Amino acid sequence: MIVMKFGGSSVESAKAIQRVAAIVRDHADRQPAVVVSAMGKTTDKLLQIARLSAAGNRRAAGLELAKLRQFHLTEGSYLARAAQAIRLDRDVCALFDELDRVLLEVADSGSLTPRLSDAVLSFGERLSSVIVTAGFRQAGIDAVHLDARDAIVTDGHHTQAATLFIETNALLRRKVSSDQVTVMGGFIGATEDGVTTTLGRGGSDYSAAIVGAALCADEIQIWTDVDGMLTCDPRIVSGAHCLRSISFAEAEQMAKSGAKVLHPATVLPAVRHGIPIVIRNSRNPNAAGTRVVAESSCDGAVMSIACRTGISLLQLIPRNTPVTADFGSEIWQAFQRADVQFELIATSRKELSVVVDAAALTPEFLQRLGELAEIEVEENRALVTLVGQNASRNPSNLTRAMRSICRKQGRSVLAWCSDSRFAFVLAAEALNSAAEALHHEFFAQPDPALFIPNRASVMVVERASVRNSARIALNSLQ
Ligand code: ADP
Ligand code: ASP
Ligand code: MG
Numbered sequence: 001m002i003v004m005k006f007g008g009s010s011v012e013s014a015k016a017i018q019r020v021a022a023i024v025r026d027h028a029d030r031q032p033a034v035v036v037s038a039m040g041k042t043t044d045k046l047l048q049i050a051r052l053s054a055a056g057n058r059r060a061a062g063l064e065l066a067k068l069r070q071f072h073l074t075e076g077s078y079l080a081r082a083a084q085a086i087r088l089d090r091d092v093c094a095l096f097d098e099l100d101r102v103l104l105e106v107a108d109s110g111s112l113t114p115r116l117s118d119a120v121l122s123f124g125e126r127l128s129s130v131i132v133t134a135g136f137r138q139a140g141i142d143a144v145h146l147d148a149r150d151a152i153v154t155d156g157h158h159t160q161a162a163t164l165f166i167e168t169n170a171l172l173r174r175k176v177s178s179d180q181v182t183v184m185g186g187f188i189g190a191t192e193d194g195v196t197t198t199l200g201r202g203g204s205d206y207s208a209a210i211v212g213a214a215l216c217a218d219e220i221q222i223w224t225d226v227d228g229m230l231t232c233d234p235r236i237v238s239g240a241h242c243l244r245s246i247s248f249a250e251a252e253q254m255a256k257s258g259a260k261v262l263h264p265a266t267v268l269p270a271v272r273h274g275i276p277i278v279i280r281n282s283r284n285p286n287a288a289g290t291r292v293v294a295e296s297s298c299d300g301a302v303m304s305i306a307c308r309t310g311i312s313l314l315q316l317i318p319r320n321t322p323v324t325a326d327f328g329s330e331i332w333q334a335f336q337r338a339d340v341q342f343e344l345i346a347t348s349r350k351e352l353s354v355v356v357d358a359a360a361l362t363p364e365f366l367q368r369l370g371e372l373a374e375i376e377v378e379e380n381r382a383l384v385t386l387v388g389q390n391a392s393r394n395p396s397n398l399t400r401a402m403r404s405i406c407r408k409q410g411r412s413v414l415a416w417c418s419d420s421r422f423a424f425v426l427a428a429e430a431l432n433s434a435a436e437a438l439h440h441e442f443f444a445q446p447d448p449a450l451f452i453p454n455r456a457s458v459m460v461v462e463r464a465s466v467r468n469s470a471r472i473a474l475n476s477l478q
Helices: 014-026 042-054 058-079 082-109 114-138 165-175 204-214 248-256 264-273 325-337 363-372 395-409 428-443 455-477
Strands: 002-006 032-036 143-146 181-185 188-190 196-198 219-224 245-247 277-281 290-293 304-317 343-347 352-357 374-387 414-417 421-427
Touching (some): 014 058, 042 058, 114 196, 245 248, 304 428, 325 363, 343 414, 374 395, 395 421, 421 428
Parallel strands (some): 143 181, 219 277, 245 290
Antiparallel strands (some): 188 196, 304 352, 304 374, 343 352, 414 421
16 A cells, blocks of 8 residues: 655645545555645644734634635535535534634633644644545545544654554554545644644654554655755755655755755654655656655765755854863753754864754743853854765865855855765855855756756756857857
8 A cells, every 4th residue: 555645735725635636546556545734834824823812812813713714615615515515514614613612722821832732733634634535535536534633642742742653553554444545634643642732843744654654555655846856945946856766864864954845754664664755746746756765876976955044053152161071061951951953063162053943042042051151143044955975975075065155155154064964054145046056066967867857957058058168169269
């Protein structure tokens, strides 16, 4: 059997869901189980509504909620007819009534606790899975809905719950149908006592891997809105090429570095079971996609460029002493206690340099760090990371990257590397041009054995090089 996961963009509207139904029908002979994300940006909207409710802004919360309700009812009404439509309308209304009650609880408590946040956000996937099931049935697929909270058992770490695999695997094996298409929401689960939890933002990929691993799937397909893992975020570089394959480790590095096409933890259950993952485009189902496999297809080459924004560079300078192990351990403990993720990018005798999400730098956390060290914060930074197995061990990669970055920046930038990635910290406004320059340097003529070339961008490069040779030939004649 296979697991097919459809992200928010793939189920953003009735039309998108009809496309998804056609894709699932095409895979009927492979016994698919389907995992869906919330429709479009629903999770962000739910979060916004929950925050408004917590802040006592009931009117604004009510208006946004009414829009979200109407959106789900309208899209649902395009998908189902007759008795099916009446049932769907009733189910969607019941979910929104329940959401109303949870939001009242949020308003009464005056704060969005992690438990309440999970309860509110779960509605995105609960709604989409019900609507997609109805859409599938209308399209002639024998689909059955499974509430993910009845199958994915987690601990009680709200907003980032960990799966209890023994219980989850047993439930999934019992509840996922082998002769019907089971449709369930990703991202959500419940504790053993039945309290709703979530697996972390972007967690539907993880849900797909959990289901795939439990059922020993032949393949996990992650359907999204791009042809696969690309050589750079297409919103930043227009001529990006599609990778034929990428290793689990490289995909994880990409996700950590900002290319969240695949949730980092996705790879874990699948890696343990050796299950291949393939990233595919629900708007272009004929494209082969990118296979996420155990081994990298190339050693020492740059395979992709990831971009991350919304970060700050933090310099931590000990007072009156050089950087010592004690100093470092106090700092790391402070990060751990505040649950703030960071990347250590440089250590010297004088200071530690780390990058962190700007949103994590709350006044309280900065105050705590300020008690331990002198701190300097550079805001509005971005990170551009080149990923590829052992790419940073190849000096020519480093030289080429440094040159193209510095040519654009006009000065050197902070850089650091590990085996499979090397990265540069830049001013946020310099990110796009730096990414373009790096992409041109490494991918102007992609190796067709490794990449499915973006024909448009390759033609531009070919035309430019023909013009160049013509100019050189002309010059030599003159
Ligand atoms: P979904 O809604 O399917 O979960 P996501 O928004 O999580 O989709 O991930 C797909 C998006 O990731 C793409 O639309 C693209 O803009 C972005 N992205 C960033 N970096 C890359 C990359 N290297 N390759 C492909 N997509 C990328
Ligand atoms: N809907 C959730 C989110 O937006 C999970 C997911 O889409 O993977 O984070
Ligand atoms: Mg996603």
